[in-house]
Amino acid sequence: MNLKEIDLEYVLHSYNRNYVNFKNGKNATLFSEDGKEYIDFTSGIGVVSVGHANERLANAICESAKSIIHISNLYLIEPQALLAKKLIERSGYDMRCFFANSGAEANEGAIKIARKYGEVEGEVKRYKIITLKHSFHGRTITALKATGQEKMHNYFGPFPDGFVYAENIEEIPSLCDEKTIAVMIELIQGEGGVEPQDKEKVQNLSKFLKERDILLIVDEVQTGIFRTGELLASNLYEIEPDIITLAKGLGGGVPIGAIMTKLKDIFKPGDHGSTFGGNFLVTKAANEVLDILKEEKESGKLDERFIYFETKTKELAKEFDKIVLKEVGIGFMRGLRIKDLETLNKIVNTSFEKGLLVLKAGRNTLRFLPPLTITKKEMDRGFEILREVLKEVAN
Numbered sequence: 001m002n003l004k005e006i007d008l009e010y011v012l013h014s015y016n017r018n019y020v021n022f023k024n025g026k027n028a029t030l031f032s033e034d035g036k037e038y039i040d041f042t043s044g045i046g047v048v049s050v051g052h053a054n055e056r057l058a059n060a061i062c063e064s065a066k067s068i069i070h071i072s073n074l075y076l077i078e079p080q081a082l083l084a085k086k087l088i089e090r091s092g093y094d095m096r097c098f099f100a101n102s103g104a105e106a107n108e109g110a111i112k113i114a115r116k117y118g119e120v121e122g123e124v125k126r127y128k129i130i131t132l133k134h135s136f137h138g139r140t141i142t143a144l145k146a147t148g149q150e151k152m153h154n155y156f157g158p159f160p161d162g163f164v165y166a167e168n169i170e171e172i173p174s175l176c177d178e179k180t181i182a183v184m185i186e187l188i189q190g191e192g193g194v195e196p197q198d199k200e201k202v203q204n205l206s207k208f209l210k211e212r213d214i215l216l217i218v219d220e221v222q223t224g225i226f227r228t229g230e231l232l233a234s235n236l237y238e239i240e241p242d243i244i245t246l247a248k249g250l251g252g253g254v255p256i257g258a259i260m261t262k263l264k265d266i267f268k269p270g271d272h273g274s275t276f277g278g279n280f281l282v283t284k285a286a287n288e289v290l291d292i293l294k295e296e297k298e299s300g301k302l303d304e305r306f307i308y309f310e311t312k313t314k315e316l317a318k319e320f321d322k323i324v325l326k327e328v329g330i331g332f333m334r335g336l337r338i339k340d341l342e343t344l345n346k347i348v349n350t351s352f353e354k355g356l357l358v359l360k361a362g363r364n365t366l367r368f369l370p371p372l373t374i375t376k377k378e379m380d381r382g383f384e385i386l387r388e389v390l391k392e393v394a395n
């Protein structure tokens with residue numbers, strides 16, 4: 001059997017997988033087994049924030065692997081404590097952290113925090129959580145139910161009760177009642193189609209919720225860790241959520257999720273936990289990722305890259321306005337709305353054939369999540385390919 005046959009035989013078919021065999025990477029470039037070069041505008045769906053084979057990240061991971069990888073949360077974990085301090089201080093929020101292993105798991109923890117708060121605060125038990133219809137919050141049963149896309153709720157019921165879906169931010173207040181404990185949103189919807197929320201509307205919502213002691217949970221699994229230019233998109237929107245969840249870009253590729261919350265004493269020992277969460281290896285890696293990206297931000301390089309990428313995307317949107325409806329996004333969470341799904345699929349497939357990795361998202365969006373360290377040369381090459389692709393597909 002060749003590798004593809006082995007994969008098809010032994011791995012569950014839950015992905016529409018592309019059978020390219022990548023052997024090596026360097027920053028935003030990947031090399032396949034047959035020697036072909038690919039420009040990576042996906043960073044493994046927003047994960048490889050500091051690029052492939054980042055020297056500093058590799059050294060941090062090796063150091064941990066050669067001393068301690070894991071000891072469990074029953075003992076002090078030095079890099080975990082330091083990572084929590086770094087995240088809190090650099091975010092500017094008065095919070096504490098809990099570490100999980102993925103975005104879905106971080107969201108599960110956030111929901112548990114909200115539910116516990118709704119149980120111990122006030123006269124009536126409050127448990128309802130409002131989310132948005134085009135949202136995406138993960139694949140565990142509860143995170144899936146929190147995800148407002150009805151098409152994802154086939155097969156897996158019965159689901160936990162208490163989730164209510166709003167069409168948009170403006171509709172949320174009218175759905176709040178005496179049982180509502182939290183609202184969970186993405187500031188820029190990712191899977192839902194790279195859809196940034198309006199800043200003023202979000203600030204008004206935040207104020208409305210504060211007045212009613214309803215918690216605001218911001219799912220920053222995709223928007224966090226400089227993806228939108230600031231450490232957190234909440235910083236960009238100038239709001240102070242009660243709970244923030246993180247994952248994707250935080251570890252630069254190692255699996256880590258985090259919850260940050262103002263409710264510093266909500267959990268007592270035994271209320272929540274994780275065997276792997278925040279172990280030596282992943283928190284050592286995340287510390288290094290945060291330091292690398294802080295330098296990229298402070299040197300002005302990150303913003304320079306954003307501007308260059310945005311200019312290039314806008315140029316293409318203008319040139320190919322017959323198939324591109326509009327350009328969307330912030331920072332390195334960008335996209336092009338394509339006129340129909342068939343054209344979008346053609347673009348993604350042709351890009352791959354020509355050596356460019358791009359993503360699809362809801363609302364017929366061609367989505368770009370490049371590594372935050374992508375070079376000008378890599379961007380130039382990527383856009384050169386994309387231009388050829390759009391030309392071909394437009395004809």
Ligand SMILES: *Cc1c(COP(=O)(O)O)cnc(C)c1O
Pocket residue numbers: 101102103104105107136137138139186190191219220221222247248
């Ligand atoms: C990817 C994503 C998740 C799920 O993260 P996993 O690590 O796959 O569990 C949750 N919320 C948002 C906004 C995401 O983009």
